[in-house]
Amino acid sequence: MTAYIIRRVLMLIPIWFGILVLTFLMRVLVPGDPIQLMFAGRFNDPAVEATMRHKYGLDKPILTQFYDYTTGVLHGNLGYSITAQQPVTTMIKAHYPYTVVLTLTSLSIAVTIGLVSGIISAIKKDTIVDVISMIFALAGLSMPAFWLGLLMIYVFAVDLRWFPVLGSMTPKGIILPSVTLGVIASAVTARLVRSTMLDVLGEDYVRTARAKGITSFAVVLRHAFRNALIPIVTIVGLQFGGLLSGAFIVEVIFAWHGIGELAITALQQRDFPLIQGIVLVVATTYVLVNLVVDLLYAVLDPRIAYK
């Protein structure tokens, strides 16, 4: 088990290094000069430009820049935002908790709806309950998060006036964005839980358990669900990436001041250090979540660690 954990953690290093290189290259590969792009048409004083270039280290050779970037990142220094004139780390620290809260709330909504409807669909396969819940799942799969968000605002904020139209950073303000994200993510979850449960319900040991006269509720929960947990944990892990992506859109719609909203603003203003910082932090989170998911496998299914 320990060997497995160590191996899995070591595997993370080349991947993370790759992320670091790509994030660094993002700025290098931009067509055109970054300094001129940032200040497009606003001034053309070569002296100021040279100062800027020196300030951001753009006058050094690429490898030196990469070395500086890497040591900076390892010391928690992600550079300096151009538009906000603040350290990127400070800005991300201020906004990231909101995204994490939003993602986790949505995840719990998605998992609750997805598990319940997926399991019921699997048990009641081909009945009207199953058909209806799968139609909803397919609809959720085809529903753009930004449209559902707008409809939510229209129905609950404009029409019913239950919520303020523009997001408020309060516990009440998180309801609409997290329901939007959660409902969409629950569609994928429900479909995958259903098919996994159907696989497991067809296994010999489930038939044996039934034959021994165990109540069907206990069969489903103790025998089938436990074995379905491994793929389901994977699904939840995968959902996390989807939710992080979805959060970028939903945050903009509901003016939820998380990292997604920050990223879109940075993109519109071409604030490269900030974009790079956000990309690096979010990708790192994603990789770490996948690591946790992989380690959970080994706990749920000890066979995996010995492969």
Add this chain to the structure above:
Amino acid sequence: MVEVKARRLPIPEQLQTKSRRRGSVQFLRRLFRPLPGKIGGGIIGFMILVAIFAPLIAPYNPITQNIPDRLLAPGSHHLMGTDETGRDIFSRVVYGSRISLRVGVVSVSIALLLGVTAGILAGYYGGIVDTLIMRFVDILLAFPGFLLALAIIAMLGPSLRNAMIAVGIGSSTGFARLVRSSVLTIRHADYVLAANVAGASPRRIMWRHILPNSMSPIIVLATLELPAAILVAAALSFLGLGAQPPTPEWGAMLVDGKEYIQTAWWLITFPGIAIFFTVLGFNLFGNSLQDAINPRLRQR
């Protein structure tokens, strides 16, 4: 060395066409007999017709502004109302079908081109080529899909074309993995060895022997990636990172409508319905195609 020329075995013509036709009829029946396949195929067919005949269907120019008629509610003159500059929503939704279909097809084509090439090279050559390509794919997969698209757009700049490139690169990883794994299973098949012995070049073996034989999972993945690509590209346009005004793109129309959400419900309604049904149609069709190509999966 003796030159061996491949000679096609003569197949009685009648037998050939007959069996082939029977096979494809059976396939189409499996595809379109279930209700989801019918509905999905119907929606896609309808969309394609609307896109082709857009100039005949749309009563107004989708781009010309007509300020006196701004923000009119849906009525007999404007079926879906007008937007803040007096443009007819119905006409814009109709023309938007062209953009969405193009975005889906172009993005998936880019993904196919990159992913299939990478997958074949990795699977066929193995060794260092395989390691390099697949590690790179792993690194791309370490980014949540939408974040990767954002990063690419940050580099290339916001435009519909760049959104399609970003979505294409983002979904190429799935094709690379799929193709690599099917190449690995096929490359030791007898007919590949035979082609090799007959002196076919690696390129010929890859494109003429291996690729056609791993086609069906690729097609299924492509049909399932298409609606996803349309959704992501619409989301990018919604965020102002894809189609730029005055393009009648559905996602961009929705974000325009957001400003008037308290007064003009029709602005946020119809473009959303259009995206939803387009994506739904492709999803239904993709699922049915998967079931039809791979009937064994359906047995449960």
